Amino acid sequence: MENIMLPQAHKILKVLRETQAEYTFRVAYDRPTAYNQFFQLSIPKIGEAPISISGRGVGYLEFTIRKTGRLTNGIFGLGPNDTLFMRGPYGNSFPVADFEGKDLVVICGGTGMAPLKTILNHFYDHPAIARSVHLITGFKDVNAVLFSDELAKFAQKFHTIYCLDNMEAPGFHQGFVTQYIKEIPFADFADYNVAIVGPPVMMGLAAQECLANGAQEDKIWVSFERRMSCGVGKCGHCKINGTYVCLDGPVFNYTKAKNLFD
Structure with missing residues (x-):
């Protein structure tokens, strides 16, 4: 039987510098x-951290990592050709189908x-499978822009x-993503879904702004990208009330997520 807690060695194929703090x-x-x-x-002997998949292709996965501590400093x-240890995959997914x-x-x-980039690329590569795609994304400043x-x-x-x-900068508006949600024509959509990922405060405010502009709770999906440690529901670090984020999530419909924000 496979040990789901045992890290496996994987070869690094390429390292892409996104910003000074993210590779x-x-x-x-x-x-x-x-x-x-x-x-x-x-x-080994340094630590581990949960990182969502940011890209995938034939024979590889990509992880976009921010340099924030001892483990990420080590990574x-x-x-290229060095070894990174991984265990997983864990968690559920956005209902892309x-x-x-x-x-x-x-x-x-x-x-x-x-974590949303693979979904965006799916709809970019197959434009006929969605009626429309509206993307609002924000960064701190021009030096923090990812995936240019x-x-x-x-x-x-x-x-x-x-x-x-x-x-302000060429191609960018000034302000937070929540300021521009009012430009999404929810009233014109026959059927739709909303996917939100970011810091917890940002996700909560963005969801509220969507609701204020006519979106329905059950059409909104969020992903909790923190607190997970063991990944299999044993350590309890990610538990919010009776919900284990690593097992029941990290993706939640807002009808449940609204009671998980802390």
Whole structure:
């Protein structure tokens, strides 16, 4: 029987610098994964952390990682042909099959775009399977912008609003993502879904703004990208009330998520 808690060694194929603080690591991997699942990435004797998949292709997965502590400092010291240990995949996924044939709204902040990027690429590569895609994403400033090439690509097919918290720049509005949700034509949608990923405060405010502009609770989905430790519901670190985020999530419909925000 496979030990789901045992990390496996995987070869780093490529390292992409996104910003000064965020790198994307492309790692050899050839087994199936679902949208927004996460892995526990680790370096022996240093530690491990849950990181969502930010990209995938034939024979590889990508993880976009922010340099924030001892483990990520260690990972940032790795390069192509080095070994990264992984266990997973864990967690559920966005119901992407149910998103097809409908209008889709994606709202994300900062690194919150990373776990949604595979979904965005799915609809970019298959434009006929959605009525429309509206993308609102925000970053702190121009130095924090992630996935510049893909932002430009998405703008070719999607309805996009890109913003920066405290400054203007070519191609970007000034302000927070919540300020631009009023531009989403919820009243014109026959059927739709909303996917929101970002810091908890941002997700809560974005969901409330969607509701204020006519969205229905059961059409909104969020992903909790923190607190998970063991990944299998044993340690209890991610437990909120009676819900284990790593097992029952990290993706939740807002009808349940509204009682999980803390």
